[in-house]
Amino acid sequence: MPMTAVSRAVLASAVLLALAGCAKQVVQQAPPQPRASDIVAPPSPPSPPAPVSSAAVLHRVQVSGSRMAAPRPSAIPPPPMAPGIGVQPEVNRENYQRPDDNPVKATADEPVSTFSVDVDTGSWSNVRRMLEAGQRPPADAVRSEEFINSFRYGHPAPTDKSVPFAFHTELAPAPWDTRRQLLMIGIKGYELPRDALPPMNLVFLIDTSGSMYSPDKLPLLKKAFAQLVPQLRAQDKVAIVSYAGRAGEVLPPTPGDQHARILAALEKLEAGGSTNGGAGIQLAYTLARQSFVRGGANRVILATDGDFNVGTVDQGALETLVADQRASGIALTTLGFGTGNYNDALAEKLANIGNGNHAYVDSVSQARKVLVEQMGGTLYTIANDVKIQVEFNxxxxxxxxxxxxxxxxxxxxxxxxxxxxxxxIGPGHEVTALYELTPVGSGAEQLPTRRYADNTPAVPAAVAGEVAELRLRYKLPGQDESKLLTRPVLAAAARRTPSQSLQWAAAIAGFADQLRGGQRMPAWNWDKVIQTAQGARGTDANGERAAAVQLMQLARGLVETSPPADAD
Structure with a gap:
């Protein structure tokens, strides 16, 4: 039957009403966007039980379908946002801890100086990524010893493994003030061929929270660990734990030569959720205990941007957990990634407490340096609790x-x-430390003369020619009692000009000082620091020193044109 005009109008109205109702229903049923308040942290897991089958106590991580939290872009520079998530970039929440510079001390009052060795290098690569991104780094991020120890100085290695490292000293004029002297202390652990390394028991503890979305975080992390995997052997064991809103086992302890299986487990990791780092650490240590290798390298490698925001977030509780596991023979290495919410202070502190080392990975080449070229030093230990003490004359x-x-x-x-x-100290590790000295009568003293003190103390003739005595203590792995090494530093051994190695170390120390404000070497400026570094590059087979000089030139421009950055 043909439709009249009225019938057609009624039908059109009905269709429009139906479509409007459908649209309203879709809008009403659309799920709300996740908010921070919607993410409820699970209760902190209890202390790990005695080792049992991992299948009985662990759940598999969900690598797909998890709710993606909005990434936290940074101003250094901001990483790309996740597709479809339109949020405003947050302020830079990177966290650093900067103790005051070591003060100048009067030898007559405090002749003895004591410190622990440090093989970390994270500060150098972290500051490098800031400079290359066009940002002046906060002074808090600059740790002079980590700048210095990012380079090799050719310290002699021991000839006898009965002592795990050799040490030497060099005394020469300071480039920034020739009235003063620099004392360089160099330590070198014995080299160990890769095929002679003991079995490894490694647990990769990987942050897969929403903040790890950007290319310089989880994607770079996957590439970093993928370079280590081909170095693994049948006698090694590898497990993978990821953590976001909850922690889960991605790969149970697996023979190291099953490269394809390990790489596949890495590849399927995805970012999403909040960051329950405390639960992840507990789970990683549980797996490490299950595969513990006596006489081998037992280590958890924590890779994160450091954004712990649910679970065990109290730093004191995390430090206690790591210290307890250190006592059981399981070390902790931390690898930092990304920008914007990088918690450098926590990552470095946990590594120090965990008898491990801390590095920041800003590129695939840096990952290769840490995990492949320096694998032995990163993952193994040949001397524990290494302490240096210097008594000055x-x-x-x-x-x-x-x-x-x-x-x-x-x-x-x-x-x-x-x-x-x-x-x-691990095999092949180098540790370099510098003291700035002011000789008696040099006229370069920085502290006021004391009115009532005797500034010419009597010294026995037998040691009158000594500038200082260097003392080192260390423990062999598995031993509780330390051994002592001593060596005098003789005034007669002072060089008229510093060696190329000492000049380079001085230039790097000057670079760090300029970034921290230039207060400790006032006679030096950017031009002189760069000039000294240029003259101390040497053969520079891998181009690292040339790249460092370019970084100094870049930093000079940024420092001279920008105010100090805010670390908070």
Whole structure:
């Protein structure tokens, strides 16, 4: 039957009403966007039980379908947002801890200086990524010793493994003030061929929270670990734990030569959720205990941007957990990634407490350096609790200052106390430390002369020619009692000009000082720092020193044109 005009109008009205109702229903049923308040943290897991089958106590991580939290872009520079998530970039929430620079000390008052060795290098690569992104780094992010120890200086290696490392000293004029002297202390652990390395028991503890979405975080992390996997052997064991809103086992302990299986487990990791780092650490240690290898390398490798926001977030509780596991022979290495919410202070502190090391990975090449080229030093230990103590001769040295190591300074009484923890050294590791010295009568003293003090103390003739005595304590792995090494530093051994190695170390120390405000080397400026570095590049086979000089030139421009950055 043909439709009239009225019928057609009625039908059209009905269709429009139906469509409007459908649209309203869709709008009403659309799920709300996730908010921070919607994410409810699960209760903190209880202390790990005695080791049992991982299948009985662990759940598999959900690698797809998890709710994606909005990434936290950074101003250094902001990473790309997740598709479809339109949020405003948050302020830079990176966290650093900067102790005051070590002060100048009068030898007559405090002749003894004690500190723990440190093989971390995270500060150098972290500051590098800021400079290359066009941002002046906060002074808090600059740790002089980690700048210095990012380079090799050719320290001699030991010839006998009965002593796990060799050490030497060099005394020469300071480039920034020739009235003063630099004392360089160099330590080198013995080399160990890769095929001679003991079995490894590794647990990769990987942050897969929403903040890890950007390319410089989880995607770079996957590439970093993928470079380590081909180095693994049948006698090694590898497990993978990821953590976001909850922690889960991605890969149970697996023979290291099953490269394809390990790589596949890495590849399927996706970012999403909040960051329950405390639960992840507990779970990782549980797996490490299950596969513990006596006489081998037992280590958890924590890779994160450090944004712990649910679960065990109290730093004291995390430190206690890591310290307890250290006592059981499981070390903790931390690898930092990304920008915007990088918690450098926590990552470095946990590594120090966990008898491990801390590095920041800003590129695939840096990952290769840490996890492949320096794999032995990163994952193995040949000497524990290595402490350095220097006693200066007040008849020779009026003042001294330790450059860097501010968060590694120890009480003098702790040097011989074997209960006090200190840094570890791995095979092939180099440790370099610098003291700035002011000789008696040089006219370069920085502290006021005391009115009532005797500034010419009597010194026995037998040691009158000594500038200082260097003492080192260390423990062999598995031993509780430390061994002592001593060596005098003779005034007659002072060089007229510093070696190329000492010049480079001085230039790097000067670079760090300029970034921290240039207060400790006032006679030096950017031009002189860069000029010294240019002259000390040497053969530079891998181009690292040339790249460092370019970084100094870039930093000079940023510092001269921008105010200090806010670390908070």
């Amino acid at each position: 007040p008849a020779q040295i009026a003042e001294y200052r330790l450059i860097g190591y501010e968060n590694r300074v120890l009480a003098n009484a702790d040097f011989a106390n074997d209960k006090v923890d200190a840094g570890d």
